[in-house]
Amino acid sequence: xxxxxxxxxxxxxxVGDSTFTVLKxxxxxxxxxxxxxxxxxxxxxxxxxxxxAIKKLSRPFQNxxxxxxxxxELVLMKCVNHKNIxxxxxxxxxxxxxxxxxxxxxxxxxxxxxxCQVIQMELDHExxxxxxxQMLCGIKHLHAAGIIHRDLKPSxxxxxxxxxxxxxxFGLARTAATGLLMTPYVVTRYxxxxxxxxxMGYQANVDIWSVGCILAExxxxxxxxxxxxxxxxxxxxxxxxxxxxxxxxxxxxxxVRTYVENRPRYAGYSFEKLFPDVLFPADSDHNxxxxxxxxxxxxxMLVIDASKRISxxxxxxxxxxxxxxxxxxxxxxxxxxxxxxxxxxxxxxxxWKGETHSLSKLET
Ligand code: AMP
Numbered sequence: 001x002x003x004x005x006x007x008x009x010x011x012x013x014x015v016g017d018s019t020f021t022v023l024k025x026x027x028x029x030x031x032x033x034x035x036x037x038x039x040x041x042x043x044x045x046x047x048x049x050x051x052x053a054i055k056k057l058s059r060p061f062q063n064x065x066x067x068x069x070x071x072x073e074l075v076l077m078k079c080v081n082h083k084n085i086x087x088x089x090x091x092x093x094x095x096x097x098x099x100x101x102x103x104x105x106x107x108x109x110x111x112x113x114x115x116c117q118v119i120q121m122e123l124d125h126e127x128x129x130x131x132x133x134q135m136l137c138g139i140k141h142l143h144a145a146g147i148i149h150r151d152l153k154p155s156x157x158x159x160x161x162x163x164x165x166x167x168x169x170f171g172l173a174r175t176a177a178t179g180l181l182m183t184p185y186v187v188t189r190y191x192x193x194x195x196x197x198x199x200m201g202y203q204a205n206v207d208i209w210s211v212g213c214i215l216a217e218x219x220x221x222x223x224x225x226x227x228x229x230x231x232x233x234x235x236x237x238x239x240x241x242x243x244x245x246x247x248x249x250x251x252x253x254x255x256v257r258t259y260v261e262n263r264p265r266y267a268g269y270s271f272e273k274l275f276p277d278v279l280f281p282a283d284s285d286h287n288x289x290x291x292x293x294x295x296x297x298x299x300x301m302l303v304i305d306a307s308k309r310i311s312x313x314x315x316x317x318x319x320x321x322x323x324x325x326x327x328x329x330x331x332x333x334x335x336x337x338x339x340x341x342x343x344x345x346x347x348x349x350x351x352w353k354g355e356t357h358s359l360s361k362l363e364t
Pocket of ligand 1: 036037038053055110111112113114154155158168169
């Protein structure tokens with residue numbers, strides 16, 4: 001396509017501090033959110049005749065970390081196809097050559113709100129358990145593809161008013177550094193599991209911890225472990241759940257163990273104290289049972305020692321959740337990830353750019 005034709009295909013508009021340059025098929029752009037990766041707008045797609053969400057990745061090639069994340073996100077979004085994971089409808093860039101390649105726009109299904117907004121609401125047990133069920137289905141599907149998220153949080157989970165739910169991103173790459181701030185954007189760490197906070201090895205049920213924190217927050221309407229940093233966050237964990245046992249401490253590396261051992265000892269509180277009946281939806285005859293089931297699930301998810309924490313499959317079978325169990329959703333065939341070495345690979349920004357460019361459906 002020649003340059004003039006190309007220019008006719010796109011138009012630009014300012015969205016906050018950013019400029020969106022999008023294909024003309026996308027009309028009526030309105031900002032709906034922003035995250036570490038960029039700004040998201042809703043839009044109307046004149047070709048598909050539906051509303052969509054368009055995310056502009058902010059400076060995806062500013063450094064290796066961003067470049068790898070952009071590429072990883074794109075590869076995974078392209079091949080994962082599950083109703084509880086956000087689907088990719090289109091990818092484009094307004095730049096016409098690899099040399100000029102700068103911006104990546106991801107077009108996704110549009111949802112109504114993120115989970116932060118839902119947390120403010122008083123949900124009944126039906127909705128609460130259905131949201132949890134869908135989170136677990138999405139997580140199980142990612143795990144089946146070998147993707148362990150490790151960074152699930154309410155801002156990365158979106159819902160529709162019919163209570164359907166989708167996970168927006170694919171979390172931390174296996175080799176990603178989780179500790180130091182890598183962007184000026186404040187990273188939310190409240191939902192990260194002890195094994196991530198303490199830099200231990202992890203298994204699939206690392207994601208169960210995050211679901212537990214999210215469920216707790218939906219019940220309490222307050223962040224469960226709000227730490228200013230990892231140290232403060234660890235304090236919040238042990239103050240409420242109690243100092244973990246000696247066999248957990250033995251799994252820590254020496255310097256972390258010394259730190260953890262030198263914290264004051266806490267007995268923690270029972271789950272009845274942490275989540276009393278009044279916090280749960282009231283009014284039906286079944287309530288008692290439902291509240292005690294939800295609390296039981298919380299007590300099995302919020303276990304510091306991952307080897308004693310419930311697994312995703314067990315959680316899906318839990319009485320609070322299994323009312324929704326549908327094998328077609330839970331046991332959907334895992335996606336095939338063509339690029340198996342993705343997480344381990346390191347490239348220069350230019351190399352990542354080249355790989356991302358070839359994946360972006362460029363209208364050249
Ligand atoms: P992200 O940059 O992916 O972290 O998204 C930032 C925010 O934009 C989310 O917390 C949502 O509020 C909103 N958002 C992102 N994608 C969508 C979508 N597909 N539908 C509705 N809202 C979205």
